[in-house]
Amino acid sequence: MQYYPVNLDLKGKSCLVIGGGEVAFRKVERLLECGANVKVVAPKLGARIKELIKERKIEYLGTKYKKEFLKNAFLVIGATNNQTLNAHISEEAYNAHILCNIVDQPERCSFIVPAVIVRGDLTIAISTSGRSPALARKMRLDLEKSFGMEYAVFLELMGRIRNKILKSVNGQKTRKQLFKKIIDSDILTWLKNKEFSKIDAYLKKTLGVNLDFSDGLQSKQLFSNSKKTD
Structure with a gap:
């Protein structure tokens, strides 16, 4: 079904x-x-x-x-x-x-x-349509290794960046190019290593604004608040 x-x-x-x-x-x-x-x-x-x-x-x-x-x-x-x-x-x-x-x-x-992985506001759901909950759990465990809490922080960061770009950048094509450039960058790796200064430097260079987008991220508990459901 x-x-x-x-x-x-x-x-x-x-x-x-x-x-x-x-x-x-x-x-x-x-x-x-x-x-x-x-x-x-x-x-x-x-x-x-x-x-x-x-x-x-x-x-x-x-x-x-x-x-x-x-x-x-x-x-x-x-x-x-x-x-x-x-x-x-x-x-x-x-x-x-x-x-x-x-x-x-x-x-x-x-x-x-479904079996669910929760990383902050990011939710990944896995369903086998009820055919095999055991397989869904295995897939969830496998995916947990690939999606750490850095994704939660990245999503929060992208929310901030999106609001800024929508307000300050004209043209849908230009916005899409900026979003893709940021998504394809090394920000996830920097987040995983908590190299916040590199994120700030990259975003300032890419967006041309002097704003600490990662300000406050260090103090959040997102890296320790992973949740899962089966």
Whole structure:
């Protein structure tokens, strides 16, 4: 089956997770990172989900799933080992036109979650259309070696540069040439080695402006904030 890849804006959206184990925790954690309002239903709760409830970061609805919990939900994730319950959740979510993901059961899902590498604002998603999560994880691990946190910093830097070029450079062709020249430069290597002075010198020479584009990048924690999801 061919899936249509999308990025969902979950900020402020109500998301329901059924399950209290480690898999459920990873789903909850990622939903929180995306700004969702998360509610959990589970007869047993793992220590990390208990901690989130204690900190009031998520809402605990109780031990038993009820259809009424779907009301106002934007999406629901079933992370239980109860196949009968999973089928029930999937059917009720489908009937209520709510996005539904049942972990490791793509046939019961209206959406599937890819393996993801996150580097700051850069997100790389790998999907096997549910055919082999193990292969998706292997590919994610392989790609993690190629895409370090320097890409997060480079993306932030390119955002600053783009704004400057759009404001100060006329002509779409000239802008494209500048963007390509910067992207094809050694900036990624300099970022990886934290040679910020070389970046400043190169950008001043290339753009003809006296502005420290990398100012402040050294103080950010982007190099230590890599995240991944499977």
